[in-house]
Amino acid sequence: MEQVLEREELIKKYLLGELAGDEQAEVEIRVLTDQGYFNELLLVEDEITDDFVSGTLSGHEQERTRDYFLAVPERRQKLKFIKALEQYASESDAEDTADTVNDDILSEAQRNRVLLESLINGDWMGMHLIALLRLSSQKKADLAVAIRTDDATITPILNRLILSGVIEEYEGLFACTELGARILRKIEEASGVEFTP
Amino acid sequence: MGFEEAINRLKRQIEAYDLNILVWGPGVDSGEHFEKRRKIKQEISNCFYNADIRFSEELDLTGILPGIDQLDFPAQELWHLSACDLCVVLDTAKGAGEEIAHFVGSQHAHKLLILTHERYESSTNFPTALRKRQNQLFYSDEEYFTCNLVKQVLTRIKTIALGKLSGMKV
Numbered sequence: 001m002e003q004v005l006e007r008e009e010l011i012k013k014y015l016l017g018e019l020a021g022d023e024q025a026e027v028e029i030r031v032l033t034d035q036g037y038f039n040e041l042l043l044v045e046d047e048i049t050d051d052f053v054s055g056t057l058s059g060h061e062q063e064r065t066r067d068y069f070l071a072v073p074e075r076r077q078k079l080k081f082i083k084a085l086e087q088y089a090s091e092s093d094a095e096d097t098a099d100t101v102n103d104d105i106l107s108e109a110q111r112n113r114v115l116l117e118s119l120i121n122g123d124w125m126g127m128h129l130i131a132l133l134r135l136s137s138q139k140k141a142d143l144a145v146a147i148r149t150d151d152a153t154i155t156p157i158l159n160r161l162i163l164s165g166v167i168e169e170y171e172g173l174f175a176c177t178e179l180g181a182r183i184l185r186k187i188e189e190a191s192g193v194e195f196t197p
Numbered sequence: 198m199g200f201e202e203a204i205n206r207l208k209r210q211i212e213a214y215d216l217n218i219l220v221w222g223p224g225v226d227s228g229e230h231f232e233k234r235r236k237i238k239q240e241i242s243n244c245f246y247n248a249d250i251r252f253s254e255e256l257d258l259t260g261i262l263p264g265i266d267q268l269d270f271p272a273q274e275l276w277h278l279s280a281c282d283l284c285v286v287l288d289t290a291k292g293a294g295e296e297i298a299h300f301v302g303s304q305h306a307h308k309l310l311i312l313t314h315e316r317y318e319s320s321t322n323f324p325t326a327l328r329k330r331q332n333q334l335f336y337s338d339e340e341y342f343t344c345n346l347v348k349q350v351l352t353r354i355k356t357i358a359l360g361k362l363s364g365m366k367v
Binding site for chain 1: 357363
């Protein structure tokens with residue numbers, strides 16, 4: 001057992017480039033000529049990679065792994081794979097216990113989609129209306145004239161904008177809400193397009 | 198710049214938006230259903246010319262995620278879902294519900310757009326959360342055979358693009 005540990009330690013030092021020239025050559029020859037020894041080397045390689053990912057190597061070993069051991073492309077590939085697996089495992093664990101959080105995500109995404117769809121609705125008429133209403137409150141008939149459409153066409157579009165909370169109606173007068181102004185500003189900033197007459 | 202020109206500029210940005218879209222659904226041996234899936238892909242590509250639209254079976258992530266091919270199938274599909282902005286699922290095949298169930302608990306479930314025939318509206322194949330949050334839409338025969346179903350998909354994609362442009366979770 002002690003011999004195995006010593007051998008593994010020697011291989012580890014070899015993989016981290018910490019052996020003197022003659023020791024290094026000795027290990028290399030054995031790796032090339034002894035299949036069992038080569039298999040042991042592969043196991044030590046896996047251990048170093050696992051310990052590197054989990055951060056259980058000493059500071060010095062961590063440094064040697066980064067600078068020397070991972071200079072070999074195949075080992076970097078292996079490292080990437082292990083990291084991906086670890087991430088997947090931790091995401092899966094989190095997901096198992098996060099049903100309410102996920103419903104929050106679904107619900108937030110749906111709320112945003114409803115809001116944005118109300119702007120796209122009617123070949124982007126919703127966007128045109130909210131941009132007009134940000135300037136000043138208006139009656140439905142005036143809005144219809146401004147965007148060259150009729151009452152029957154504009155009514156469902158306005159209703160959807162009200163439902164999504166970006167505009168409101170008070171005594172026949174339509175106005176842009178704070179939420180509506182904020183969303184419009186966000187879109188303007190992101191797109192570089194300004195909705196001003 | 199007038200409103201109309203501003204809106205046209207925004208529309209052009211949305212159509213040019215760089216999106217990753219997956220289209221899941223029946224395979225090539227399923228005849229008309231595969232043809233519909235192919236048509237959905239084609240129509241998306243016509244309207245969003247910078248979008249990368251793939252069937253799930255065409256997607257190969259081994260280049261950026263070495264070893265993904267060693268994971269089981271649901272795990273691979275979860276990676277696919279995490280890599281896309283929208284995943285359109287044409288639900289015509291038996292077992293689709295089971296497949297989707299793997300992803301409902303994930304933080305990427307909001308990217309699903311499942312299209313199911315209205316005759317299955319009362320079925321409990323898919324979790325109700327997806328229906329409630331409009332991640333599952335039901336279509337009639339007429340909508341399936343006309344352009345309406347595709348139209349609904351395109352509207353959803355416009356919304357996704359506008360949301361991503363504005364930094365909103367959609």
